Amino acid sequence: MSMEQFPVFTQKEELPTLAEEESRLLGGEVAPESELKRTPTSLSPEERAEDAERAFDAHMEAMIATHRVENAGNNGLIMRLTPNDVPEDARGMLEERGILFEEGAAVKLLKVYSPEQGKKEYEMLERAHTLVAEAPNPEELAQIPRPMLYREIAISKETREYLNQYGARLDNKVAVIMMEHVAGKDMATHLYDFILKERNYDPAVVEEMGFDEKQRLVSQALGFHAPGGNAPTEGEREFERIQVMVGNAGILMKYASDHKFQVHPANIEKIRRTAQLFHQNQLWHNDLHERNVMTKDPGDPGAGVYIIDFGSAGSRDESKSSGEMRASDETIVMRLKAIVDSTHAREREAQGLKDELLSFKGRLKSVGRWDVEYPKARALFGANPQTFLDGRFAAGSANSTELDKLIVTLDEMLEDPEVAEDKKQQITSFIRRHRESDKRGYVRKRFSYFDTRQKKDA
Numbered sequence: 001m002s003m004e005q006f007p008v009f010t011q012k013e014e015l016p017t018l019a020e021e022e023s024r025l026l027g028g029e030v031a032p033e034s035e036l037k038r039t040p041t042s043l044s045p046e047e048r049a050e051d052a053e054r055a056f057d058a059h060m061e062a063m064i065a066t067h068r069v070e071n072a073g074n075n076g077l078i079m080r081l082t083p084n085d086v087p088e089d090a091r092g093m094l095e096e097r098g099i100l101f102e103e104g105a106a107v108k109l110l111k112v113y114s115p116e117q118g119k120k121e122y123e124m125l126e127r128a129h130t131l132v133a134e135a136p137n138p139e140e141l142a143q144i145p146r147p148m149l150y151r152e153i154a155i156s157k158e159t160r161e162y163l164n165q166y167g168a169r170l171d172n173k174v175a176v177i178m179m180e181h182v183a184g185k186d187m188a189t190h191l192y193d194f195i196l197k198e199r200n201y202d203p204a205v206v207e208e209m210g211f212d213e214k215q216r217l218v219s220q221a222l223g224f225h226a227p228g229g230n231a232p233t234e235g236e237r238e239f240e241r242i243q244v245m246v247g248n249a250g251i252l253m254k255y256a257s258d259h260k261f262q263v264h265p266a267n268i269e270k271i272r273r274t275a276q277l278f279h280q281n282q283l284w285h286n287d288l289h290e291r292n293v294m295t296k297d298p299g300d301p302g303a304g305v306y307i308i309d310f311g312s313a314g315s316r317d318e319s320k321s322s323g324e325m326r327a328s329d330e331t332i333v334m335r336l337k338a339i340v341d342s343t344h345a346r347e348r349e350a351q352g353l354k355d356e357l358l359s360f361k362g363r364l365k366s367v368g369r370w371d372v373e374y375p376k377a378r379a380l381f382g383a384n385p386q387t388f389l390d391g392r393f394a395a396g397s398a399n400s401t402e403l404d405k406l407i408v409t410l411d412e413m414l415e416d417p418e419v420a421e422d423k424k425q426q427i428t429s430f431i432r433r434h435r436e437s438d439k440r441g442y443v444r445k446r447f448s449y450f451d452t453r454q455k456k457d458a
């Protein structure tokens with residue numbers, strides 16, 4: 001097999017061979033060079049197959065050693081492989097295993113080597129994928145990344161050092177899960193990106209940030225609590241940690257809904273139905289939180305939702321029995337639903353306010369006051385805008401009917417062709433200023449009427 005087409009490997013020629021490295025780490029004898037460099041013609045078919053396997057693993061290792069870590073969770077490092085990263089002969093080996101390498105793949109490297117853990121995660125991923133693939137209603141479900149390959153491969157010192165820089169704790173082997181690469185971002189990243197955007201961070205800068213950095217900034221911006229850790233027993237400390245996490249999740253979700261983070265109910269339903277399908281088939285995800293759900297756009301019902309990370313999955317619900325903190329499969333659904341519900345509540349409130357103000361205006365009209373008072377107000381405003389606005393606002397602060405009258409008057413003037421554009425600008429900035437400076441919230445609430453108005457215009 002030719003190594004030239006994979007430059008990285010050539011570069012590694014001076015390093016110990018995998019066999020030498022492995023046997024060194026295992027404390028065995030180093031095989032003599034001559035044995036390792038036999039010509040292919042002298043090999044039996046079995047030996048040739050073995051050789052191909054070894055070459056394949058060497059390719060895999062070379063790929064791992066040269067790829068940027070795209071994402072990292074607590075247990076895994078994620079890399080993205082494109083079709084170009086897979087040399088022809090390795091592609092052949094994949095195809096023999098029924099893996100077509102056309103769209104690229106995600107590679108998950110377990111930070112700690114454990115063959116049982118890796119195998120189990122891969123099996124759970126396969127089960128979940130099959131359940132969804134065979135369901136009669138796939139369009140109503142979340143998708144599961146297609147499993148491609150599970151492999152435990154020997155790694156050189158360099159590869160190990162490279163991966164350990166990213167928080168892995170590897171020795172001479174790594175468990176590798178290859179699966180479909182999912183486009184988009186996990187929900188936690190969507191939420192953090194949204195908040196950082198609301199906080200006026202440069203989107204280009206946010207795009208380059210790692211998850212931990214985003215989490216740090218969001219946690220600062222929203223004033224997340226940190227666990228005190230003074231509880232006497234580990235159990236109590238764990239309980240405290242959970243309380244704090246739940247509290248922070250609440251702060252996060254409230255911010256998200258107050259600032260109109262969009263999540264479509266159909267996407268939440270997909271998560272709920274898929275978890276339900278799992279449970280009906282004795283499969284529990286056991287770690288179903290925002291970091292383990294991916295989509296291109298939470299607000300778009302057509303975007304597709306993926307459930308990932310079957311590292312804690314099993315045939316029992318371990319959310320309560322486990323000593324560690326694990327989310328039960330239902331909590332994410334409840335959290336996301338709360339965003340939608342409060343969005344609906346806010347929309348209902350906005351509609352109520354709009355109805356109230358419009359019927360108030362209707363009453364003024366029906367008793368003939370509007371036709372007299374509106375032109376008068378417009379004339380006063382035209383003569384001296386600031387005096388008019390300040391005077392009416394002072395009256396409105398003392399009397400809620402006066403405040404509503406001011407609102408419907410300004411609303412009309414913003415539509416009025418006889419009011420000049422620059423005067424309309426003055427009204428808009430007057431509204432903004434008073435909304436932001438209002439401490440008690442009454443004016444802010446009443447002035448939120450102008451939000452629905454903006455939407456109507458857009």
Ligand SMILES: Nc1ncnc2c1ncn2[C@@H]1O[C@H](COP(=O)(O)OP(=O)(O)O)[C@@H](O)[C@H]1O
Pocket residue numbers: 071072073074075076077078106108145179180181182183185186291292308309310311
């Ligand atoms: N198949 C995939 N395609 C694209 N991104 C992924 C894929 N799997 C995981 N990720 C990203 O990497 C992060 C960590 O992966 P995950 O499997 O959750 O690891 P961990 O077990 O460490 O939590 C996820 O939160 C997600 O953002």
Ligand SMILES: [Mg+2]
Pocket residue numbers: 073074291292309
């Ligand atoms: Mg995860």
